[in-house]
Amino acid sequence: MTDHAGRLLLTFDDRHVDGWVDALPLLDAVDARATFFVVEADLLDATEQAGIERLLADGHTVGSHGARHRNADDAISELGADRYLDLEIRPSIEALAALGASARHFACPNSRRDATSDGVLLEVFDRVRGGGPRTADAALARTAIIAPGDDTRRRVHPGRGCDTGRGAVPHPDDHSVLSALLRDLADQGGSLTLYAHEIAEAGAGNHLHPDRLAQILHEAAGLGLDLIGWDELPVARDAATIGHPPALRRPGGADRPGRPDRSDRANRTTRTTTSTNR
Numbered sequence: 001m002t003d004h005a006g007r008l009l010l011t012f013d014d015r016h017v018d019g020w021v022d023a024l025p026l027l028d029a030v031d032a033r034a035t036f037f038v039v040e041a042d043l044l045d046a047t048e049q050a051g052i053e054r055l056l057a058d059g060h061t062v063g064s065h066g067a068r069h070r071n072a073d074d075a076i077s078e079l080g081a082d083r084y085l086d087l088e089i090r091p092s093i094e095a096l097a098a099l100g101a102s103a104r105h106f107a108c109p110n111s112r113r114d115a116t117s118d119g120v121l122l123e124v125f126d127r128v129r130g131g132g133p134r135t136a137d138a139a140l141a142r143t144a145i146i147a148p149g150d151d152t153r154r155r156v157h158p159g160r161g162c163d164t165g166r167g168a169v170p171h172p173d174d175h176s177v178l179s180a181l182l183r184d185l186a187d188q189g190g191s192l193t194l195y196a197h198e199i200a201e202a203g204a205g206n207h208l209h210p211d212r213l214a215q216i217l218h219e220a221a222g223l224g225l226d227l228i229g230w231d232e233l234p235v236a237r238d239a240a241t242i243g244h245p246p247a248l249r250r251p252g253g254a255d256r257p258g259r260p261d262r263s264d265r266a267n268r269t270t271r272t273t274t275s276t277n278r
Contacts, residue, residue, distance in 0.1 A: 006185030007151075007226045007233075009193040010034040010216075011129060011159065013065050013107055014205075016198040017044070017051035023199040023210060024058060030217045032227035033058075037065035037107035037129070041095035052099045061229030063105035064125070067091040071112035072121060081120045089124060105129070105230045107195070111159070118156055126236055129193060132158040134174065141177050148189035155236045159195040162216065163206040179219065186223035191233075 012020060012034060020036055027034060036055055038044075041064070044052065056062055066072075066088045076084045089106075096103040104126045108117070111131025121128050132144050144160040162178065165171055178194075185192055194216070196208035220227055 030221035062101035
């Protein structure tokens with residue numbers, strides 16, 4: 001990671017572990033790392049657990065998407081902060097930590113958040129990902145880019161969706177808008193977070209076609225952008241000293257894992273089990 005290059009942060013949500021693992025060659029082709037926000041981590045079966053460990057071994061970031069995909073704003077309002085943390089956050093962190101993940105970051109289910117939920121979540125996580133408009137308006141689209149240097153100050157990051165469809169319904173074709181954002185990143189620096197879900201040619205839920213993912217990756221790499229996971233971002237200034245509640249403190253602290261030696265990729269076997277839409 002360089003100090004001057006723009007950063008593209010690809011993130012994937014939910015529990016599509018098999019499809020994520022199957023797509024690793026696309027990421028490997030441009031030496032990209034991504035972030036996978038996992039829901040229901042405490043319910044993963046042995047195959048899914050092995051998939052998460054594979055993602056981590058390849059240098060990717062694994063964060064929390066909650067235990068049961070509860071909307072943070074509504075759940076905290078209805079349950080209270082302590083009960084919400086007990087039901088939604090603790091099981092997720094503990095299950096991910098048991099697989100070796102730092103679990104330092106959180107993606108809000110359905111991009112639902114408010115000032116109260118941000119305050120609760122940022123007592124536990126270093127950074128939180130929300131959402132943002134998937135708009136064709138160039139000026140509004142640029143609000144998804146975090147300016148250079150703000151990585152050490154911004155702890156709530158916007159995200160721009162890049163799924164190609166939901167079920168049989170295609171999402172808008174916004175290739176030109178995203179291409180313009182990538183060029184802005186290359187010219188001016190900063191960070192842009194994109195989010196998708198399942199990586200598949202088709203799916204019952206939100207999905208990103210592998211061909212479109214490959215296009216985004218190669219375009220970003222060709223522009224010289226850093227393609228990194230959230231664990232590789234500079235530690236946010238006030239996150240370095242926050243006091244995590246002891247019951248939620250992550251085993252091993254907040255140390256960022258080093259990038260692994262991936263010279264043995266050719267010896268790894270990609271699993272071909274079928275992804276489950278969730």
